[in-house]
Amino acid sequence: MAPVAFVGRVAISCCLIFVALWFFVAEESSPARYKFQGEEHQSHRACSNSALAKDDFSWDSISPTEELIWTDCYSDNQCARLKVPLDYAHPDGGSAAIAMIRIHSGVPHNSSSYRGPILLNPGGPGGSGVDLVARAGAMISTIVGPAFDIVGFDPRGIGRSTPRVSFFTTRAEREIAFVSDPQFGSMNASTDALSRAWARGILQGQLAGERDDGSLRFINTDHTARDMLKIVQAHGHEKLQYWGFSYGSVLGATFASMFPENVGRLVIDGVVDSENYFATEWSNNLLDTEKAWMSFVDGCVAAGPHGCAFFAPTAAEISSNVDKVYTSLRERPIPVRTDTSFGVVDYTMVRATIFRTLYSPYAQFPRLAQALADLSQGNGTALFKMFETPVFECACDPSRFQFESLREAGSAILCNDGKRISPEYKQVLAHYQNSKTVSDWADVWEFIRMPCLAWPEFPKTHFQGPFIANTSFPLLLVGNTADPVTPLWAAKKMSQGFAGSVVLTQDSPGHCSVSAVSLCTQKYIQRYFADGTLPEPGTVCPVDAPIFPTSHSAADADVHEQSTFAVSAADRELFEAVRELAKTSNFGFPMGI
Ligand SMILES: *[C@@H]1O[C@H](CO)[C@@H](O)[C@H](O)[C@H]1NC(C)=O
Ligand SMILES: *[C@@H]1O[C@H](CO)[C@@H](O)[C@H](O)[C@H]1NC(C)=O
Ligand SMILES: *[C@@H]1O[C@H](CO)[C@@H](O)[C@H](O)[C@H]1NC(C)=O
Ligand SMILES: *[C@@H]1O[C@H](CO)[C@@H](O)[C@H](O)[C@H]1NC(C)=O
Numbered sequence: 001m002a003p004v005a006f007v008g009r010v011a012i013s014c015c016l017i018f019v020a021l022w023f024f025v026a027e028e029s030s031p032a033r034y035k036f037q038g039e040e041h042q043s044h045r046a047c048s049n050s051a052l053a054k055d056d057f058s059w060d061s062i063s064p065t066e067e068l069i070w071t072d073c074y075s076d077n078q079c080a081r082l083k084v085p086l087d088y089a090h091p092d093g094g095s096a097a098i099a100m101i102r103i104h105s106g107v108p109h110n111s112s113s114y115r116g117p118i119l120l121n122p123g124g125p126g127g128s129g130v131d132l133v134a135r136a137g138a139m140i141s142t143i144v145g146p147a148f149d150i151v152g153f154d155p156r157g158i159g160r161s162t163p164r165v166s167f168f169t170t171r172a173e174r175e176i177a178f179v180s181d182p183q184f185g186s187m188n189a190s191t192d193a194l195s196r197a198w199a200r201g202i203l204q205g206q207l208a209g210e211r212d213d214g215s216l217r218f219i220n221t222d223h224t225a226r227d228m229l230k231i232v233q234a235h236g237h238e239k240l241q242y243w244g245f246s247y248g249s250v251l252g253a254t255f256a257s258m259f260p261e262n263v264g265r266l267v268i269d270g271v272v273d274s275e276n277y278f279a280t281e282w283s284n285n286l287l288d289t290e291k292a293w294m295s296f297v298d299g300c301v302a303a304g305p306h307g308c309a310f311f312a313p314t315a316a317e318i319s320s321n322v323d324k325v326y327t328s329l330r331e332r333p334i335p336v337r338t339d340t341s342f343g344v345v346d347y348t349m350v351r352a353t354i355f356r357t358l359y360s361p362y363a364q365f366p367r368l369a370q371a372l373a374d375l376s377q378g379n380g381t382a383l384f385k386m387f388e389t390p391v392f393e394c395a396c397d398p399s400r401f402q403f404e405s406l407r408e409a410g411s412a413i414l415c416n417d418g419k420r421i422s423p424e425y426k427q428v429l430a431h432y433q434n435s436k437t438v439s440d441w442a443d444v445w446e447f448i449r450m451p452c453l454a455w456p457e458f459p460k461t462h463f464q465g466p467f468i469a470n471t472s473f474p475l476l477l478v479g480n481t482a483d484p485v486t487p488l489w490a491a492k493k494m495s496q497g498f499a500g501s502v503v504l505t506q507d508s509p510g511h512c513s514v515s516a517v518s519l520c521t522q523k524y525i526q527r528y529f530a531d532g533t534l535p536e537p538g539t540v541c542p543v544d545a546p547i548f549p550t551s552h553s554a555a556d557a558d559v560h561e562q563s564t565f566a567v568s569a570a571d572r573e574l575f576e577a578v579r580e581l582a583k584t585s586n587f588g589f590p591m592g593i
Contacts (some may be wrong), residue, residue, distance in 0.1 A: 016180035059160045059403050064097035068234045074134055078102045078408075084230045086163070086218050089461075096218070098227050099160030099403070100153040101130045103137040106146025115147040116264075117235050118529065119228060121155070123246030123270070123512075124592050125221070125417075126410025128152075128159040137586065140243070142577035143522050144529045148241070155251075156227060157219035157412055160403040165219055165412040167207040171401060175392045178407070185348035187432060188443040193348075198280040198428050201450025205413065205423075209456035219409075220416040222462035225255040229262060239264030239472065241529065245512045246270040246486055246593040250417075252275050252475075253467045253494055261468035265529050269478040270512035272593050278464040279417030281448050283403065283431075285593060286439035287487035292358040293441070295482055295509035295547070296365050303548035310369040310376075325350060325375050334380035341391045345380030353386055355444045357483035359511040362582045365547050408451075410592060415452035419460065423453040441484075448592070467497045474500030476528045476535075478521065482509035485593050505540045509547075515583045519571055522578050 002329030057073040062081045068564070070078035082098045085091040107113045120140065122132040133140075133152030141150045154161040166176035187194045208216065228251075232240050241264045244252040249268035256263055276284050297315045300308035313316045325345055333346035343349075353371075357364035373381035395401050423426070428450075435442035475498045488505060495501045504524055509515035513525070520541035527533040544567070567575045 006008060011361075015020060024231065027524075031070040032330045056285075058098060059090060060399075062399070064095070066234070070102060073101065075133070076103070077137075078104065081131075081160075082153075082227075082231060082234055084227050085393075086215060088223060088226050096215075096227075097154050097162045098153050098156060099130055100151055100230065101133045101137070102152075103133060103141050103150040105149045106141070109112070113147050115529075116237050116241060117149040117151040117232070118144055118154065118243060119151050120242070120410075121248030121251050122152075123244075123248050124158075124159055124409070124410045125155075125250075125413035126405070126592070127247070128405045130156045130160055131152050131405070132542075136581055139577040139581045140568070142573060143526055143581075144243075145526060148529065149235075151231070153227075153231060154405075155224045155413070159405040160193045163213065163215040163219075164403075164406065165216065165409040167204060167404055167408045168212055169211070171398075172392075172394055173250075174406070174408075185447070186351040186443040187446045188351070189346070189348040194429065194432055194446070195425065197447050197450050198425050198453065201447075201452070203402070204408070205415070205454030205456070208408070208412065208415075208451070209454075212456060216412060217413065217416065217458040219412050220462050221251055221254050221413065222258070223259050224251060225463070228255055229259055231366040232262070237264070238262060241265045243267045243269065243525070245514070247272060247413075249366065249477075249494070250274045250593075251534070253498075254463060256471050256475060256498060257465070257467050257469050258463050260471045263471040263473050263475070265473060265476075265532070266471070267476045267478065267523075267525055267528065268494070269514070270483060270486040270593070271477050271479055271494050272486055273490040274467050274495055274564065275465055276490075277414070277593075278418055279412070280421045280449055280452055282445065283435060283438060284487070284490065285485045286435075286441050286445055287489055288482050289355075289358065289439050289441040291482040292361070292484040292509040293354070295361060296357075296368065299361075299365065299547045300369055303546075307548040308369045309373040321376065322354075322372065325372060329375070334368045334378065336380045336384040338381065338385060338388060341388060343384060343388075345375070345384050350375070351444050353383060355441060355484070356387060358509065360515045360582070361509045361547050362516050362545065363520070363584070366549065369548070411451035414449070415455040416458065416460070417464070418449070419451055419453060420455070420457070421449065428453070440580040445485075467494060469497065470499045471501075474534060475503065476525070477501060477503045478513045478525070479503060480506045480508050480510055480513065480516070481540075483511050484509075485511055485578040500534075502534045502537050502539075504535045505538075506543070507540050508543045516543045516576070517579050517582050518543045519575060519578065520544075524575060544575070546581075 031359060054197045058437055062071050062079065064083040066079040066083045068080050068082060070080050073079035080100045082100060083095050086094040086096045086097055105114055120132055123130055129152035133150055137150045157165040168177060187197060228240060239262050240255060249271040252266050252268040253274045256266055272283055277376050297318045300310055300318055301315055305311040310318065312321055328348055329347045333344045336343055336345055356367045367386060371386055374382045432446050454550055477491045477495050479488040481488055491503045504521065506513050506516065506518050506521045510516050515523045518541045524535045
């Protein structure tokens with residue numbers, strides 16, 4: 001994404017990433033109780049208010065240990081740092097420390113109904129499981145039930161786990177690098193957009209190599225799968241219980257293939273074609289992106305002028321009106337000043353913003369419709385504010401940021417995982433030409449493998465497939481009918497390798513099941529964890545809430561309110577949790593998986 005507004009970290013939600021943009025939408029409402037969320041928003045206050053800093057839990061206060069030792073953190077949660085080998089081929093060498101957060105089960109651990117931990121991964125790659133659980137763990141706990149601990153961990157290389165990937169020597173250097181020459185954006189923004197992205201990618205790979213302290217080669221999915229087994233064993237268990245989103249499906253499939261005997265319950269949700277991922281192809285993520293976009297267009301027509309601010313009587317007219325916005329912005333980008341920042345709304349920002357909303361249509365489409373309507377009138381403020389990030393400020397206390405999630409961690413994982421790709425520009429051009437034949441959205445996706453072009457030449461000895469196994473318990477795969485970056489097709493493909501696994505289909509747009517409200521889906525997931533019941537093959541779950549408000553007075557009402565009355569009292573708590581998750585979480589890092 002090109003725009004300044006997209007650069008910079010925000011809080012997190014769930015599934016994926018990508019190099020600069022990743023991190024989840026923070027939303028203005030993100031709770032301030034977690035130091036690592038919205039840290040930037042708080043930085044000014046923190047500098048002038050030492051009381052706040054004192055209240056904050058510090059990961060530094062926990063020494064990494066091989067046994068699990070939980071320390072109270074962030075109000076109701078517990079945190080730990082697990083010591084694991086940096087290199088599993090040489091376990092007596094250096095170590096890594098995996099940061100974890102837990103929401104304790106609702107039942108005592110010595111009760112017969114206690115069922116152990118469920119590990120989560122939010123995707124990215126590069127996403128923080130600690131952030132995910134801090135932000136959404138309570139809702140996930142409501143879905144799976146009180147018998148389980150909910151455990152989030154930052155995969156090695158990321159956030160509060162150490163060693164941490166960093167290509168830059170200071171925060172300011174990173175910020176300047178991304179702001180002066182943003183990593184992503186539309187390759188269709190200008191005639192040199194692709195070649196500039198190529199050059200930046202080469203530079204990133206070179207920086208990664210030069211600034212590697214020797215640990216970079218151990219930051220990969222194979223090692224993280226081994227870390228997960230260590231986490232499970234540290235809990236006194238042998239079998240993994242896991243719910244992984246987006247890239248978390250690559251991690252889950254890798255674990256299942258490497259340790260088929262250690263699968264207890266494994267849900268992969270928003271499923272990536274792991275073979276394509278390990279080939280560094282990134283060529284089949286966008287098979288359903290247009291379908292996700294058409295859910296906006298058709299949904300807007302169906303919602304009517306009161307339900308959708310960008311309404312036009314036909315889909316063709318809406319598409320044509322969006323094209324007019326593109327054309328107009330190419331000719332006249334719009335300068336925007338808000339209370340907290342400023343920037344330029346241009347073609348590439350609108351492309352990237354629309355693409356990002358496809359991840360969480362239930363949370364974002366009504367806002368997008370308003371923003372596009374405003375843009376048609378020459379007002380870019382609403383669009384700019386959709387993913388606005390605060391202006392960067394240098395930290396007065398750099399130690400406050402020693403565990404922040406860095407945008408380059410995702411590149412490190414996917415470039416280390418994937419097979420080497422040619423740095424030749426003509427090969428990059430050929431790849432892009434091919435991607436364009438797959439999807440009209442290739443322009444905002446092509447950046448993702450660029451950092452791998454001049455990646456350091458580490459030996460590729462890690463697990464890279466095949467993704468086949470007779471697992472000790474069958475996997476549950478979940479796919480949406482119109483997921484913008486993890487097409488349903490990939491869930492069906494991956495399922496073939498895992499004996500007895502079942503694909504549950506959710507009939508909705510959005511990335512991962514939790515981007516929409518479906519009691520049906522979440523009840524299947526609940527039952528799978530509770531007693532191992534798998535849905536019948538071919539099961540398709542409907543959603544329980546409309547994307548756009550359906551009543552006339554509802555233009556600014558809660559988008560999901562209409563269907564609440566239909567929910568039985570018994571389901572109300574579950575419904576509220578799922579609804580909250582769909583509203584607050586942007587599963588999938590913007591511009592990642
Ligand atoms: C479980 O642990 C609690 C507190 O440690 C104790 O009071 C209780 O008696 C234990 N229950 C059983 C069934 O062991
Ligand atoms: C542009 O839209 C914003 C709302 O997003 C509004 O507050 C502002 O007044 C509008 N600007 C103009 C010039 O109409
Ligand atoms: C690129 O931009 C041109 C001109 O606006 C447009 O005709 C074309 O459809 C765009 N291509 C893609 C892949 O977005
Ligand atoms: C799974 O089990 C079947 C039947 O025993 C066997 O034919 C197959 O080779 C096994 N697959 C793997 C990957 O071990």
